[in-house]
Amino acid sequence: MTRHHPDEAQLASYAGGSLAEAPALLVATHLALCPACRRQVAEYEALGGALLDHLEPAELAAGSLESTLARLDRPEPATAAPRRAAAMPAAGLPLLPEPLRGYVGGPGRLAWRRGMTGLKYARLEAAGAEARLLRVPAGRAIPRHRHGGQEMVMVLEGGYHDGDLAFGPGDVQTSGPEIEHCPVADPDGECLCLVVVKGGFRLGGWLGRLVKLLGY
Amino acid sequence: VPDEPPEALIERVARGADRTAFAALFRLFAPRLKAYLIRLGCDAASAEELMQDSMVMVWRRAASFDRSRAGAATWLFTIARNKRVDALRHERRPELDPNDPALVPAPAGSAEEAIQAEQRGRRLAAALGNLPAEQASLIRLAYFEDRSQRDIAAETHLPLGTVKSRLRMALARLRRALQEGER
Numbered sequence: 001m002t003r004h005h006p007d008e009a010q011l012a013s014y015a016g017g018s019l020a021e022a023p024a025l026l027v028a029t030h031l032a033l034c035p036a037c038r039r040q041v042a043e044y045e046a047l048g049g050a051l052l053d054h055l056e057p058a059e060l061a062a063g064s065l066e067s068t069l070a071r072l073d074r075p076e077p078a079t080a081a082p083r084r085a086a087a088m089p090a091a092g093l094p095l096l097p098e099p100l101r102g103y104v105g106g107p108g109r110l111a112w113r114r115g116m117t118g119l120k121y122a123r124l125e126a127a128g129a130e131a132r133l134l135r136v137p138a139g140r141a142i143p144r145h146r147h148g149g150q151e152m153v154m155v156l157e158g159g160y161h162d163g164d165l166a167f168g169p170g171d172v173q174t175s176g177p178e179i180e181h182c183p184v185a186d187p188d189g190e191c192l193c194l195v196v197v198k199g200g201f202r203l204g205g206w207l208g209r210l211v212k213l214l215g216y
Numbered sequence: 217v218p219d220e221p222p223e224a225l226i227e228r229v230a231r232g233a234d235r236t237a238f239a240a241l242f243r244l245f246a247p248r249l250k251a252y253l254i255r256l257g258c259d260a261a262s263a264e265e266l267m268q269d270s271m272v273m274v275w276r277r278a279a280s281f282d283r284s285r286a287g288a289a290t291w292l293f294t295i296a297r298n299k300r301v302d303a304l305r306h307e308r309r310p311e312l313d314p315n316d317p318a319l320v321p322a323p324a325g326s327a328e329e330a331i332q333a334e335q336r337g338r339r340l341a342a343a344l345g346n347l348p349a350e351q352a353s354l355i356r357l358a359y360f361e362d363r364s365q366r367d368i369a370a371e372t373h374l375p376l377g378t379v380k381s382r383l384r385m386a387l388a389r390l391r392r393a394l395q396e397g398e399r
Binding site: 016017021024025028029031032033034035038039042043045046047048049050051052053054055056057058059060061064065067068069071072076095096097098099101103170 | 242255
């Protein structure tokens with residue numbers, strides 16, 4: 001069971017389509033691990049569907065149905081297929097849930113670099129913000145730091161503590177730029193995380209604002 | 217069949233590549249999907265194009281429709297939403313794969329919840345229909361036109377506090393409608 005979730009504004013923006021790709025990748029991967037958040041997102045999507053039902057219909061272009069019908073038998077362009085990866089772990093990684101697995105790709109796709117104090121990280125190609133996988137050796141602290149913008153972290157394997165808070169697989173921590181913290185990997189094994197940093201944090205969408213104002 | 221529910225139409229498309237069912241779905245949803253895309257800021261031509269793209273996806277993905285997960289309107293909404301994200305941002309929307317072996321399933325006993333998904337959409341639609349007109353129009357402005365409450369206040373000539381309290385009331389009513397149905 002996950003204990004720490006994306007905040008409701010993030011779930012709502014994901015459902016409404018206004019969350020940038022990198023944080024959306026993190027949220028969607030959390031959803032794979034968290035039935036409770038899947039349900040929340042389904043509710044926001046149902047609200048979208050209900051609103052759609054109530055919209056005043058727009059006028060269609062002449063021959064709209066006919067030209068759509070004419071397209072039905074054309075083969076689907078290859079790029080339209082969703083990015084999916086075989087259910088095989090990439091080298092040295094646990095079996096990651098989709099959609100993250102598709103972003104990581106097959107064995108050898110990740111270029112791991114060494115960071116400070118024994119950390120290793122690998123960038124993922126995800127537009128909108130910087131997304132990377134981070135491996136922290138058992139018991140190692142990430143030196144006290146602040147972020148330029150917002151940071152979201154999700155544990156994929158192992159765990160860490162940030163003060164009194166414990167984070168395990170599927171748990172999400174969101175920290176604003178004002179937060180200075182010093183997370184420490186749990187002593188019983190390496191901690192693998194997905195980290196998304198600032199840049200593409202477009203929580204300015206309608207739902208983000210709405211939900212924040214409403215204080216959910 | 218004139219009174220066939222849209223869920224059944226999608227299932228007919230899935231089973232038999234049924235063009236009559238597809239045309240019926242198109243007449244039901246295409247004008248509203250286009251209206252949705254226009255509300256999000258597309259001009260008429262690109263809204264038409266994205267709407268047609270979305271309806272083609274309905275045809276191609278009909279087999280993945282599962283009325284225990286979402287009602288027809290909700291499913292179509294998510295297809296158009298994804299099309300717009302892909303087209304306008306040149307990004308691919310990261311999507312959950314419900315058949316992923318790494319997915320953590322909902323705990324046993326929540327199967328009933330899943331069956332209710334289709335009804336949840338209907339219940340929300342009904343609750344939306346029962347909202348006072350001024351609350352419903354504010355929710356639409358906020359959801360579909362991606363407006364801030366401040367913009368909405370300026371446009372509707374309402375004080376910001378009124379916009380906030382009406383939106384709060386409207387959302388609380390919608391939530392209550394969902395919870396009541398689940399008891």
